[in-house]
Amino acid sequence: MAQLARKAANMAKHALWSIIGSFLGKKKPSPLPIDFLSLSSVLVIRHDRLGDVILSTPVYECIKKSFPHLRVSVVVNCSNLPILSDNPNVDEIIPYDQKKLGTLIKQLRSNEFDIVFTLNKKFSAIASLLALVSKAKHKVSYAHDETAWLYDIRLPIDNQARHESLNNLELINYTGLTKTSKSPRVYFDNDEEKKITTLLKTLRTNPERPLVLIKPGTRIAKWGWKTKNFRIVADKLSSSKKAEVLLICGPGEEPLINRINDRANPKINQLPILSIKELALVIKKSDLLFCNHTGIMHFASAFQTPVVVIFKHGESKRWGPINTPNVLLEEKGSDRLSPEIVLDKINKLLTNISDHKTI
Numbered sequence: 243m244a245q246l247a248r249k250a251a252n253m254a255k256h257a258l259w260s261i262i263g264s265f266l267g268k269k270k271p272s273p274l275p276i277d278f279l280s281l282s283s284v285l286v287i288r289h290d291r292l293g294d295v296i297l298s299t300p301v302y303e304c305i306k307k308s309f310p311h312l313r314v315s316v317v318v319n320c321s322n323l324p325i326l327s328d329n330p331n332v333d334e335i336i337p338y339d340q341k342k343l344g345t346l347i348k349q350l351r352s353n354e355f356d357i358v359f360t361l362n363k364k365f366s367a368i369a370s371l372l373a374l375v376s377k378a379k380h381k382v383s384y385a386h387d388e389t390a391w392l393y394d395i396r397l398p399i400d401n402q403a404r405h406e407s408l409n410n411l412e413l414i415n416y417t418g419l420t421k422t423s424k425s426p427r428v429y430f431d432n433d434e435e436k437k438i439t440t441l442l443k444t445l446r447t448n449p450e451r452p453l454v455l456i457k458p459g460t461r462i463a464k465w466g467w468k469t470k471n472f473r474i475v476a477d478k479l480s481s482s483k484k485a486e487v488l489l490i491c492g493p494g495e496e497p498l499i500n501r502i503n504d505r506a507n508p509k510i511n512q513l514p515i516l517s518i519k520e521l522a523l524v525i526k527k528s529d530l531l532f533c534n535h536t537g538i539m540h541f542a543s544a545f546q547t548p549v550v551v552i553f554k555h556g557e558s559k560r561w562g563p564i565n566t567p568n569v570l571l572e573e574k575g576s577d578r579l580s581p582e583i584v585l586d587k588i589n590k591l592l593t594n595i596s597d598h599k600t601i
Contacts, residue, residue, distance in 0.1 A: 275418025
């Protein structure tokens with residue numbers, strides 16, 4: 243029932259935007275490339291999930307490398323604000339909170355941005371609304387039928403399978419920004435570094451071994467590999483003494499971690515509940531991450547941490563790891579992927595690590 247309600251709401255949004263467009267017609271295209279030297283401020287809208295925000299970070303670096311004088315503002319979901327803190331390529335982080343939409347609209351209208359980028363390759367009514375109220379002189383998006391009347395720079399959508407970070411850069415490059423960096427980046431301050439270094443020294447009992455992080459949880463249960471399979475991999479990897487294993491416990495995942503440790507012998511240490519930025523730093527300091535297809539997987543790409551990831555949903559070519567050693571295992575519509583196969587892939591990646599990270 244809830245799925246039908248969401249589908250109906252999405253259809254209504256598409257219909258409403260299409261009706262508006264039928265009255266207003268297509269917006270006159272702006273000549274390309276854009277004269278960025280005549281502009282002073284840029285707004286980037288990336289208000290959705292964790293992985294989207296991580297993979298958008300090359301965009302801000304591209305803008306600053308190309309034209310350092312531009313002031314870069316970014317709209318992100320409140321829960322993802324820390325991901326962009328300390329980022330030298332972002333001048334202003336604007337929180338998106340659905341309950342405070344009126345406040346956000348007022349802020350965007352008062353900033354008088356010169357150009358706005360909507361990074362969503364799939365039409366987003368919220369992102370388009372924010373672009374509309376920004377009153378930016380130039381509005382850049384993919385060429386969605388619903389918003390031909392809104393955006394003056396519209397990149398045609400092709401069917402080529404392309405990683406999301408490259409989709410973002412394609413949109414930026416289309417306007418004339420050519421200096422690119424494909425790797426996502428997350429930055430930390432000294433206090434964060436000290437806290438996580440101390441935490442790992444406390445938790446680790448075999449620091450001479452490579453550190454493997456395992457996160458068995460996922461946002462939607464049916465998108466996750468079986469818990470017992472994660473337990474087998476964690477147990478065998480730990481008992482083999484080829485690596486030291488730490489379990490990642492996300493909010494609300496304590497029962498899942500307890501089920502793994504109830505049958506593990508010996509019990510496997512786990513990380514406490516950490517902020518998303520602190521967890522990112524732990525991934526940076528680890529030698530390998532093993533997880534389902536979840537947002538934190540993209541932190542591995544940001545730090546070139548090897549990763550083994552199980553895809554039970556989504557487009558792997560678009561959302562898989564990038565710029566880091568990885569093994570991507572698809573298990574869609576079945577439960578045939580064995581713990582032995584996964585363990586073999588992890589061991590092979592570990593074998594290729596010449597020097598494991600130290601804390």
